Amino acid sequence: MTDDEATRQSSTNARVRTPAQNAVLALLLEVASTPKPGNVDRERDLGDLRFEHFLAGAVGALPGFDAAAQGDSIGQSFEQAVAGMSSQSGGNTQFGALLLLTPLVQTAATGSLTPERAREVTANTTTADAAAFYRAFEHVDVRLGEPPEDIDAPDARRGEGAVDDVSAADLTLADVMTQSATVDGIAREWTTDFERSFEVADFLGRVSGPISTRAAAAYLRQLSTVPDTHVARRHCKKTASQVMVRAQEAREGDRAHVRAFADALVEEGINPGTTADIVAGGLFIALERGIDI
């Protein structure tokens, strides 16, 4: 190859985003899509938690995604992504989304991005990954509420303090996720081969319009079909179920209805963050499939 050809080649390759770049872009497109009732979006800040904190959080997570793509352990990559995400003053912006994206990035970077291959990546996690996962809590103020009684996993609110428990119990990160699956929608994705993330990606590929409009529709659709576990933890299961029903009603209404629903959720302090995280996961898969922007 001549120098000139090498230059051209590198230019052509630059047109394709790496999985780490697509993960950052998925986080950005997720927060840009609007209206996304109850969450920060292009048209809404939530008090001191502002849109720009999500931009900085997404860009900050990049080295963690790069690490995952290069084959570093899932736990360590995730912890690095969380640490980078946290270098802004808004607090926890995308913790759940990073937990979803880290194994998906590694899956995409090492072969085809299928539910089966994603399962292999999560199945390969170790107790060291579990320890890194608990260490990641030290970087952020993840509001977890009281731990549910029906969960055996160490209490994540204890952060690094839980690391010894995990090691003693010989739990892998996949084990921890399995134990949390009933109360955490992201953990449930780990145990169901990322079922909802792939469902969102299919939806995004099926509908038409600007990607941000598609993502907002995907969000409302998910919110209307599965109770948001972040809402269930912060409020209660009943509230999460009610939000699901109200989202269904909003979907059947017009745009004004959706906006009114969005305003109401903000007023009630209800933030369906898990649903937003899953849309980010779906956006990543759609980007890897080459969806047009």
Add this chain to the structure above:
Amino acid sequence: MTDDEATRQSSTNARVRTPAQNAVLALLLEVASTPKPGNVDRERDLGDLRFEHFLAGAVGALPGFDAAAQGDSIGQSFEQAVAGMSSQSGGNTQFGALLLLTPLVQTAATGSLTPERAREVTANTTTADAAAFYRAFEHVDVRLGEPPEDIDAPDARRGEGAVDDVSAADLTLADVMTQSATVDGIAREWTTDFERSFEVADFLGRVSGPISTRAAAAYLRQLSTVPDTHVARRHCKKTASQVMVRAQEAREGDRAHVRAFADALVEEGINPGTTADIVAGGLFIALERGIDI
């Protein structure tokens, strides 16, 4: 260092964004700041040119910034950034900003980010950099209008066709910028040690409030003091001067006045893109200086 210490160390380092990450974040914060009369911002798309195209453009430019940080030539890094930026369907989103950011990223990655060191980086460019600069036009539809009569540089509208002219004339990229400085605000930054970019960074550090609010104020301030060369090229010098005066009037008015000015510019099809690019340059410098987000 034990494995544990190594993990902690890497987590701490991840809190600091690399120059390439800061360049991407600068592009994102620039487009997110609003109101930014005449440009796409958080609250405004311009027809088929949408906010999400700028998000994808910013993330796409990353490998080019990484190349600049690693010491690749400015021209080749810039071309790579432009190629990556172009992997979205909105067209040219951040060409000028990339021309500004590429040498600034290399300056920051190799030592302290000062006007003097930035000048050294640009002074080191060669004819190969100039050729790569012209090749970069092949990736985008940069609307340049008629070439002014008082400019000696090869006509960039000819893209790769201009490469032979540059080589024959033995022009470095710095030479090309010098020849364009009277008609292009970005080229002028190259010849004035990035004077306005550093001025914007000083301003951003001096005022208070959310970074996106500061950036919007910096934009209006720049627009009211220097005629936008993109407007001058697309329309005429007189229009650019009029926009400058109207921006000054808007600054003296209230928020409603600024919004009315923004609406008017969109209606008139006036897009002060160079001023927006310079704000991106200023944001990058401010981020490197550690401004809080």
